[in-house]
Amino acid sequence: MSEDQKLFMAEAINLAQQNIANGNGGPFGAVIVKDGIIVAKGSNHVTTWNDPTAHAEVVAIREACKNLNSYQLDGCEIYCSCEPCPMCLGAIYWARPEKIFYAASKEDAAHAGFDDAFIYRELDLHPEKRGIPAIQFMQEDAVDVFKQWIITEKKTPY
Numbered sequence: 001m002s003e004d005q006k007l008f009m010a011e012a013i014n015l016a017q018q019n020i021a022n023g024n025g026g027p028f029g030a031v032i033v034k035d036g037i038i039v040a041k042g043s044n045h046v047t048t049w050n051d052p053t054a055h056a057e058v059v060a061i062r063e064a065c066k067n068l069n070s071y072q073l074d075g076c077e078i079y080c081s082c083e084p085c086p087m088c089l090g091a092i093y094w095a096r097p098e099k100i101f102y103a104a105s106k107e108d109a110a111h112a113g114f115d116d117a118f119i120y121r122e123l124d125l126h127p128e129k130r131g132i133p134a135i136q137f138m139q140e141d142a143v144d145v146f147k148q149w150i151i152t153e154k155k156t157p158y
Helices: 003-022 056-068 086-095 106-111 117-123 139-151
Strands: 029-034 037-043 076-082 099-104
Touching: 003 029, 003 037, 003 056, 003 076, 003 099, 029 056, 037 056, 056 076, 056 086, 076 086, 076 106, 086 117
Parallel strands: 076 099
Antiparallel strands: 029 037, 029 076
């Protein structure tokens, strides 16, 4: 890793550490970098914002997209103090940065009480068999909306 990459990761880890010291949420931090410049920072605010989606990576993605005036992170890298959870990984993939760097592993997080293994197991189950059952209905009505999307000229594909 380059010295700059080490500094970016150190900043993500520092954000996680500051979050603990300030009592602002979980021990997670993330920074997003474009062209060697930090364009956004995020730390975990799940408990302080009463928002289960306020993970460091999601907070940083939202801030970066706002700062870059884009819904995608083309040409960006994300540095995470810990391996992203399934939700964050999904958000990162939707944002489409070029690379993900992380420090602690999901096993390290599990050891500290942040275990996402059950989500990975749930994803492998049929939706109706999951811990929170997902029941599908009105599929045809919803598919009609997709048909409208396919033919409309008022869209920005993403």
